[in-house]
Amino acid sequence: MSERLIDIVTVPDHLGIAGWQAMAAPGLVAGAAGLRPINPIEHGSLPSEPATRPDAVELSLYVEPQWRRRGIGSRLLAAVGADTARRHLVAEVVAGSAGEAFCARHGFRRTGSRRHDLLTYCDVHHAWLGELVDVEHPGYRLNHWTGELADATRVEELLRHPSRPGNAVLSAAEADGGLVAYAVAAVGGLPQRRVRQYGPSVLAGHRGQGLGLWVSAALIQRLREIHPHVDEIEARTGEDDPGLLALHRHLGFRHLRRTRLYELALP
Ligand SMILES: CC(C)(COP(=O)(O)OP(=O)(O)OC[C@H]1O[C@@H](n2cnc3c(N)ncnc32)[C@H](O)[C@@H]1OP(=O)(O)O)[C@@H](O)C(=O)NCCC(=O)NCCS
Numbered sequence: 343m344s345e346r347l348i349d350i351v352t353v354p355d356h357l358g359i360a361g362w363q364a365m366a367a368p369g370l371v372a373g374a375a376g377l378r379p380i381n382p383i384e385h386g387s388l389p390s391e392p393a394t395r396p397d398a399v400e401l402s403l404y405v406e407p408q409w410r411r412r413g414i415g416s417r418l419l420a421a422v423g424a425d426t427a428r429r430h431l432v433a434e435v436v437a438g439s440a441g442e443a444f445c446a447r448h449g450f451r452r453t454g455s456r457r458h459d460l461l462t463y464c465d466v467h468h469a470w471l472g473e474l475v476d477v478e479h480p481g482y483r484l485n486h487w488t489g490e491l492a493d494a495t496r497v498e499e500l501l502r503h504p505s506r507p508g509n510a511v512l513s514a515a516e517a518d519g520g521l522v523a524y525a526v527a528a529v530g531g532l533p534q535r536r537v538r539q540y541g542p543s544v545l546a547g548h549r550g551q552g553l554g555l556w557v558s559a560a561l562i563q564r565l566r567e568i569h570p571h572v573d574e575i576e577a578r579t580g581e582d583d584p585g586l587l588a589l590h591r592h593l594g595f596r597h598l599r600r601t602r603l604y605e606l607a608l609p
Contacts, residue, residue: 348372348414350421362421364405364414373405375418377426382495383526384540398605401431403441415444429608437600450604454580457587459595460536461575463566466594474559479515482522482553486564487512491528497521511537511568513560515553521545523553525561529569536574537565542589554589562593 353361364373377399401422405415422431433450435441445452475484487501489508494500498521500512509530515523525542539561542554565572577595579586 348409348417350417352421352425360426362418362425364409364418366409371406372409373403373414373418375404375422376402377422377428377431378402380432381491383491383497383500384528397428398430398432399426399428401433401606403433403444410440416448419448423608426608431606431608433604433606434601435604437602442602442604445604445606448606450606452602453605454603456578456601456603457581458598458601459577459579459587459590460598461562461577461590461593461595463573466562468563471559471563474555475563477552477556479551479553479556482515482517482551482556484556484560485514485516486560487514488568491526497524497526500526511561511565513557513564515548515557517548522548523557525554525557527561527565527575529572535572536576537569537572539575539577542586554586555592558589558593 347366349365351363351365353363355361359376359378361377362375363371366372380398380400401419403415403418405418431450432453433441433445434456435445437455485501486505487503488505488511489500489503490506491500491508491510493503493508497512497514500510501514501521510526510528512524512526514521523542523544525539527537527539529537539558542558544554562575565575575595576598577590578601579590581600
């Protein structure tokens with residue numbers, strides 16, 4: 343079939359995600375694009391950290407391999423640009439992939455890179471993990487929370503909500519002045535048995551005391567209690583963060599892949 347016969351159609355918003363599809367025939371989807379709001383918690387949100395741009399949305403774009411290099415990805419991107427009021431798109435693509443070439447072609451600006459590491463529960467020594475969690479950290483206490491990540495844009499706000507069933511599990515270290523470290527994991531957007539971890543993040547002034555390892559170990563333990571079906575944790579790290587990489591390696595995470603972050607300012 344010629345790509346000219348492909349229609350780009352909008353799909354109704356679902357759970358706050360706007361969508362477009364490239365239809366090769368009724369029921370035959372050759373590619374899709376989506377926009378979803380960015381939750382700053384996914385990018386680190388302790389009080390010392392800058393907030394994510396409020397006008398940015400996260401772009402996902404995918405074309406089935408047999409339909410690639412026929413302009414369908416470009417048409418989907420054009421439809422997104424024409425339909426959305428948001429003028430700032432953020433995309434995460436696998437390093438060295440067609441996605442990077444596509445971003446370069448369309449004038450995206452590269453803003454960073456990430457390393458993804460994977461922890462599999464069968465590699466976790468649970469007694470050792472328990473010992474890490476039980477280590478005393480004088481002046482600090484552990485707190486846990488469960489609920490929906492979308493309920494707030496800052497971790498402190500999440501902790502003000504009572505715990506309830508939801509997609510997110512949070513382990514936090516608090517001192518008398520409030521939150522000082524956290525790690526959070528969210529179910530969804532990945533294969534069902536895998537969760538995505540954000541952090542650990544430790545407030546400047548409280549670093550070097552093992553709080554990152556403490557909240558990470560607590561989260562790994564807590565997550566399994568609340569979501570026993572979860573087998574794997576995928577953690578994202580800025581590639582320029584050797585301390586965090588070493589912490590993940592210590593806990594048994596293994597390298598999975600590298601991705602790059604791109605931004606596009608729409609006219
Ligand atoms: C990235 C992706 C969406 C591109 O879809 P597509 O329909 O093939 O894109 P287009 O045909 O519109 O390509 C537009 C231009 O991007 C560049 N490009 C796309 N794929 C490329 C590749 N594999 N190698 C080199 N350049 C490439 C080219 O400049 C191309 O123009 P040309 O074909 O005239 O040379 C598709 O490869 C894909 O689904 N990849 C996996 C998911 C992904 O990486 N998404 C990116 C999110 S931004």
